[in-house]
Amino acid sequence: MYSALKNQLYHWIFQPRGPEGGTIVLVQRRVFILPTRQGIVFALTLLLMLVGSINYGLSLGFVLTFLLAGLGITAMLHTFRNLAHMRVAPGRVPAVFAGEHARFTVRLENPGATDRYEIGLTRDRNAAAFHDIPAQHQVLASVDVPAPRRGPLRPGRLTLFTRYPLGLFHAWSYLDLDVQCVVYPRPARPGAPLPPQVSSEGSGALHGQGQEDFSGLRQYHPGDSPRHIAWKAAARDQGLLTKQFSGRADAELWLDWQQLPATMDVEARLSQLTRWVIDAQASSVSYGLRLPGMTLPVATGEAHRERCLEALALFDVRVLDRDGSQAQSA
């Protein structure tokens, strides 16, 4: 009963509306304000001063106490105004790999005629980014959110707050932005060599396996074939370098879910495929990606890489069950 009432009160006050797209205007209804701990200490100081003024009959004591009480009220209005009527819009969110921090950017716009100071943006109340926003200007603020798992990541409820100008009041507003960050799977440890390339005609593995045309050297990764190590360079004390070869134009590299051992679990396979996409991109090989229920044709380029990584990030495990059941019924 009590918790239901509390819940209702919470909804009535904060009116959670779920993620919102587009620009959010912080209308007065969305800005909340409460005194800080220092604000309460300030009020107690004023009470003490009032009692002292009454006791000693100090008229100027009354004047000072009342001036400061007025200052408290004014400070409350200023703190409120420092936040109210601001416009907030989500910015671009670059994708990250699982295990990294996603950086959500938020555009804060001050449409009013007065400068705003010390606007903080925070997610977990432990640390915040503070910004000063002059009148009719906008700034970009950002929050870092840990991205432990692949898939779409929402920043959750962000808090925009301020205590300016006197620190006696804390005004805040909740932001539930309709943005998401694509979190790619965590790449597997480098080591497993890229799968063999096939000719565009699909006539099986070529001899040499895309290693005909020497195209340069790169840093050695553990697991690179010893045959590709540039031993001459190693002899010249340049460290271990691996020779890079570009495949023939008609050679195709397929990064295929099915090629991976059946013993690997889903996430491990995705991690390995992610590693391969990165490696293939780094060695400028054309590659395609085959996942259960989806195929991305062979291509090169940054956009292709992103498409592949995104497919891996958003890979839906339920596809496997469906495929599995189809296989059984077939």
Added chain:
Amino acid sequence: MYGCSTGMDPRLNLRSTLWLTGALLLLAAPHVDRLPWWIITLALMLVAWRVYLGKMRFELPRKWLLLAIVAGTVTGVYLTYRTIFGRDAGIALLMVMLALKLLEARTRRDGMLLCFLGYFLVITNFLHSQTIPTALYMLACVWLITAGMVHLQHGHSDAGYRVPLRAAGLMLAQSAPLMLVLFLFFPRVQGPLWGLPHDAFSAVSGLSESMSPGSFTNLTLSDAVAFRVEFKEQAPPPRDLYWRGPVMWDFDGYSWSAPPYQYASQLRYDAQLPAIEYSVTLEPHNDRWLLALDLPARVPPGAIPTSDFQLRSAAPVTTRVRYDMQSFLKVEFGRAESRQAMRRALRLPAGFNPRTAEFARALRKKFADDRALMNAVLAMFRDEAYFYTLSPPQLGDHPVDDFLFGTRRGFCEYYASAFAVLMRAAGIPARIVTGYLGGELNPLGNYMIVRQSDAHAWTEVWFPDAGWVRVDPTAAVSPLRVESGIAAALPRTDPLPLLVRGDYPWLRQLRLTWDSVANSWNQWVLGYNPERQRSLMTRIGIDRSTWESLAFLLVIATLTVTVILFLLMARRSRAATDPVKRAYLLFCRKLAGAGLPRAPSEGPAAYAARLAAARPDLQTAVAAITRLYIVLRYGVAPGPAARREFEERVRHFSAATR
């Protein structure tokens, strides 16, 4: 505009620390000559230490060291004041605590606490002085402290000095109406709420409950105001301005003192003339006497009369009090005096002043009539070589003898004392009345200022047929003292405060102007008490102002002012409307008035084309305005001249058919 990521309670930066230090030093400055030297030295050393540590970025001292300093200070304060709770002891402790808090201030939270302590320090200054200059100085300090608090909030970027000072000034200015509302309507209670320490109020007074002429010349000539008087009608002439204070009966050979008070239930007199009506605003003097024109005809509330026509306040006068009074200038009183009082009024200590006693006996033989004897003594003062001076020579073991037959120089106390002793020795009952004589009329405020330097002593002599009669022997020696005040009565060589002298007319004028401002300040700001609040409420139509009605009024007024302030502020924080757009909308409204409204989806160019077809007479004007509008809205960096031109054309545009 870079943001930086930090915790919620950042460390105090050096600039904020220095700012707060400066503001606190300014606040503490007026206390310097009121506190013992070691407190000042200790506080300054602590502050200097803090600034040094801050500049060198050294670690702040540890807690145990601070605690040791606290313990030492408390002991020192106790040894100096014999208490740690009095007013001065409290201020001394507060000063050291502030310096220590400054020394250990690490974070912004500490900084804010320092600001709050600073506000508290302001109030302690008011315990000593509540004058206009003090108020202005303290206002400046409050501004600085508040700006310091704003500066603290700029914890993540360097704000400089301008922004915090402007923000603090703006906020204090906006608080002024709220302060006024609270000041007027906050239900006032008459203090004190608990017993005050005995040193709560400092005051100077030219009066006391005893006087010893000749023991040492202790007359303090202060031009401080004793009280101010507003007369209902014309002020009486100076020779009638005897302000009655403590009455002294007992003489021990050296000094006169007042006996234990015999309170009377009422004032008994025999009025002969209509009473003079006036009101007195008495400065606090920490004692209980109230001053009234000789002879008081009524007892103000909270006062008790004595049988010798003094008015005594029920409690020491520790704040400025204002009371309405009536007095009779010519009145007969005290004919039915008790035998006990008569004995008291004739008593003289044995073995003192033998020559005076002998002289009195000789006079008694010569004059059988009391009045003739009295006049003979006054004539002696007037005609023989007696002088009025504020720096008389020291007197010996028989002060009256020495004065009457030796030095012959003195001020009012000397003459009053000698005269009363002579009268008593001759068998005529006499007593000494102290108070003030005269006063300066301030034409600017139409009131009278009576200063401590106007303090005076005279005598009252008892006759069987007339009761107590006022006799001022000083008037016989120096009539100018009575008619024109102390400055005129003194020889030029006597030291006298500049303000009491009348040498510089422009200075006098300036002083009177200033005093009339100070008087208004006293009456309306410092003197605003429960009584004044009630009368103000009556004036605005609340007849019986109770605690509840005041609280209600207070809440309503505060809310109203807050809402007005909020609306004024909100206007500036909302999106500012583009003046160009506003002007274009005005242009559209003008055309809509002529029956050609713009369709919601119609662009400016399409609208202009339609207008040109419909109203060829307006074509040029419409085309010019539309062209300017498009340039202003979508053009690359149009100048302010284009905007002015555009607004001008829109204003003069008329869609009326010619």
